[in-house]
Amino acid sequence: MTLDDTHDQTLQSWLESANDPATDFPIQNLPLGRFRRDPNGPWLAGVAIGDQVVDLQQAGLVASGDANALIGAGKDQRLALRKALSDGLRAGSLQQARLQAALVAQSQVELGLPCEIRDYTDFYTSVHHATTIGKQFRPDNPLLPNYKWVPIGYHGRASSIVASGASFRRPRGQLKAPDADSPKLGACARLDYELELGVIVGRPNPMGDPVGIAQAEDHVFGLALFNDWSARDIQGWEYQPLGPFLSKNFASTLSPWVVTLEALAPFRAPFTRPDGDPQPLPYLDSPANRAEGAFDIELEVWLQTPKMREAGSEGERLSTSNYKDAYWTVAQMVAHHTVNGCNLASGDLFGSGTLSGPAPEQGGSLMELSQGGKKPIVFANGESRTWLQDGDSIILRGYCRRDGFRRIGFGECRGTVLPSHPAA
Ligand code: CA
Numbered sequence: 001m002t003l004d005d006t007h008d009q010t011l012q013s014w015l016e017s018a019n020d021p022a023t024d025f026p027i028q029n030l031p032l033g034r035f036r037r038d039p040n041g042p043w044l045a046g047v048a049i050g051d052q053v054v055d056l057q058q059a060g061l062v063a064s065g066d067a068n069a070l071i072g073a074g075k076d077q078r079l080a081l082r083k084a085l086s087d088g089l090r091a092g093s094l095q096q097a098r099l100q101a102a103l104v105a106q107s108q109v110e111l112g113l114p115c116e117i118r119d120y121t122d123f124y125t126s127v128h129h130a131t132t133i134g135k136q137f138r139p140d141n142p143l144l145p146n147y148k149w150v151p152i153g154y155h156g157r158a159s160s161i162v163a164s165g166a167s168f169r170r171p172r173g174q175l176k177a178p179d180a181d182s183p184k185l186g187a188c189a190r191l192d193y194e195l196e197l198g199v200i201v202g203r204p205n206p207m208g209d210p211v212g213i214a215q216a217e218d219h220v221f222g223l224a225l226f227n228d229w230s231a232r233d234i235q236g237w238e239y240q241p242l243g244p245f246l247s248k249n250f251a252s253t254l255s256p257w258v259v260t261l262e263a264l265a266p267f268r269a270p271f272t273r274p275d276g277d278p279q280p281l282p283y284l285d286s287p288a289n290r291a292e293g294a295f296d297i298e299l300e301v302w303l304q305t306p307k308m309r310e311a312g313s314e315g316e317r318l319s320t321s322n323y324k325d326a327y328w329t330v331a332q333m334v335a336h337h338t339v340n341g342c343n344l345a346s347g348d349l350f351g352s353g354t355l356s357g358p359a360p361e362q363g364g365s366l367m368e369l370s371q372g373g374k375k376p377i378v379f380a381n382g383e384s385r386t387w388l389q390d391g392d393s394i395i396l397r398g399y400c401r402r403d404g405f406r407r408i409g410f411g412e413c414r415g416t417v418l419p420s421h422p423a424a
Contacts, residue, residue, distance in 0.1 A: 006030075006086040007266055009406045013089045014096050015103070017050030024399065024409025025049055030085050031222070031257035031410070034067050035109040043112050045070055048257050048411070049089055052103040059102035061085065067115040071221045071258075072346030074203045078221070082262050111256035113163045114224060115200065115347045120161060121337060122196075122228060122248070122351035123153040127327040129356035129364055136372045137236070148278050151328040151336045153350075156228075157249040161349065164225075164413045168251035170390060170420040173234035183237060187420035190232035190373060191388040195301050195364035195396055197323055198226035199330055199350040200258050207343035213286045216334035217261060219344060223295070223330075225255035225396045225413035226351050232367055232387070254349070255396070255413035263408055267400035268292035269324040283339055284332045293329035297410075298322055299355055299398045301364065305383055306391035315395060316379050321357035321364055323398075390419045 005011075006028065012019050013027040025031065025048040034043040035053050044065035046053040057065040061084055070077070088095040124130055127147065134142030146152065162168065170191055176183035202221035205211050211219055228248065235247035271293035273279060286293075299322065304315030328336075333350055354364040363369045366387055369377055376384040388394070393416040399409035 003265055006082055006262070007405060009404060011086070011406075012091045013049065014091045014093065015050050015052060015089065017052065018089070020050065021407075023050050024411050025257075026406050026408065027086060027089050028406040029259065029263050029408040030082055031259045031263065032067065032070065033114045033256040033258065034112045035104070036112065037104065037109055039110070043067070047085055048106065049103075051106055053106055053109060054085065054089075054099060055102045055104060056081075059088075059099055068347045071115050071200060071202050072204060075218055078202070078260060079262060082260065111163065111165070113161065113254055114256055114258045117158045117161050117254070117349050118345040118347040120156040120158045120252075120349045120351070121153050122156045122353060123151055123328065123333055124353040125151065125326040125328040125333070126353055126356045126364065128325065128358050128362070129354040129368065132356065132363065132368045136367065148327075149281065151284070151332055153333075153337070154243045156252070156351070158349070160249055161252045161254055162415070164253055164255050164415070166253065167416040167418045168229070169418045171231050171234065171246070171250040172420055172423070173231060173246050174237055175233045176237045188231035188233055189387065191417060192230045192232050192366045193301070193388065193394040194228040194230055194354040195299055195319070195321065195356075196226040196228050196354060197297065197352040197398070198224045198254050199333065199352065200224060201334075201344045201348035201350070202346060204345050205338055205343055208341040209338075210341060211334055211338040211344075213284060213289055213331050213335040216331035219334055220261055220330055222258040222260040223264065223297070223410075224258045225398050225410050226349075227253040227394060227396055227413055227415055228351050228354070229253070229415070230365070230367075251415070252351070253413055253415035255411055257411045259408065259410055264295055264297075264400065266402055266405040267296045269294040269296045271329050280332065284335055286331070289329055289331050293331055294324045294326065295330070296322065296324045296402065297398050297400055299396065302395040302397065303385065304393040304395065305379070305385075305389070307381060307383060308379075309393070311381070313381075315393070318369060318377065319362055319364065321355050321362045323352070323355055325357050326352060326355060388417050390417055392417050
């Protein structure tokens with residue numbers, strides 16, 4: 001990946017909030033999202049800077065406010081936009097007045113999904129998550145033999161992907177207790193979250209034309225935070241033989257800002273395999289992927305119960321992990337997804353799969369942290385959880401730090417559980 005003057009850690013903006021050491025959105029980041037000024041207005045492409053949004057069309061930086069068009073335009077246009085924004089927003093820029101006129105406070109607008117999501121595929125790239133979950137479903141055979149060869153995934157559903165901040169109803173579904181003769185319809189009692197990153201596909205590929213791993217990242221726009229809410233009781237009964245279905249497609253929450261691959265360039269990490277594990281097949285292997293195929297992104301999950309909210313508390317941190325511990329890279333996901341000729345569209349979303357770290361306390365879901373509901377997590381205010389309760393909010397956060405570079409962040413991905421439909 002190329003580093004240039006847009007990554008210079010000493011760059012400052014004329015916008016003071018962008019220079020706050022605590023902001024996720026300094027001038028080195030410049031993530032893309034969509035906003036609207038009123039509930040009936042159009043969704044417009046914008047870039048976060050400090051506590052503001054740059055209206056890209058108003059600033060004269062794009063021909064239309066269509067985020068999908070920008071996402072699909074490819075790397076050259078994305079680089080040109082990054083350069084123009086970096087030049088215009090930096091302290092002393094002659095374009096300050098023009099860009100200042102195109103700023104709107106993030107607190108004054110609604111932030112939506114970062115683009116129209118086309119298709120959604122969820123991968124399963126954390127071997128730590130796959131092993132821990134596998135032990136609960138299949139104690140004698142936790143990791144299936146294909147895992148170390150195939151970037152496992154399934155096709156999800158785009159219609160129920162919602163923007164950060166949205167609430168969703170606890171799902172109903174078929175539930176069957178292990179000792180029951182037959183299932184019953186009811187509200188999910190084992191509601192969970194999944195800490196994931198979302199990969200937003202940029203440039204499409206024609207059907208029939210696989211994307212080789214060397215070109216794979218040319219088809220990726222960037223990364224966002226993603227919470228793949230999961231109904232573990234529904235999942236346990238329905239998942240064989242075809243995989244998850246209604247346990248996964250009732251809601252998934254995506255953060256408003258997509259951090260581009262260019263912004264992430266300083267935070268790349270080598271892709272490695274543990275000793276004794278097979279190396280990837282040639283179509284999933286390249287020198288660039290080995291050298292810097294992974295991303296060093298620190299991740300956090302927070303839970304805020306209604307009681308914490310009433311007490312003015314931001315919640316408690318449940319776990320941390322790092323995306324560099326994933327078993328498969330973004331480039332490998334793209335190369336594998338298209339190896340059969342499958343065509344990807346601009347605005348397609350890949351979920352990374354739950355990003356659990358190697359240590360037990362680094363589980364990216366309650367399924368792992370509560371050991372399948374057996375070990376309650378106890379909070380400072382005396383409350384405890386094994387599964388999510390109505391009114392609970394889950395907040396995901398992510399950020400990148402490296403010596404010699406400015407810290408950048410992903411903002412937050414927040415969702416809140418509502419009671420199930422009254423028919424349940
Ligand atoms: Ca998932």
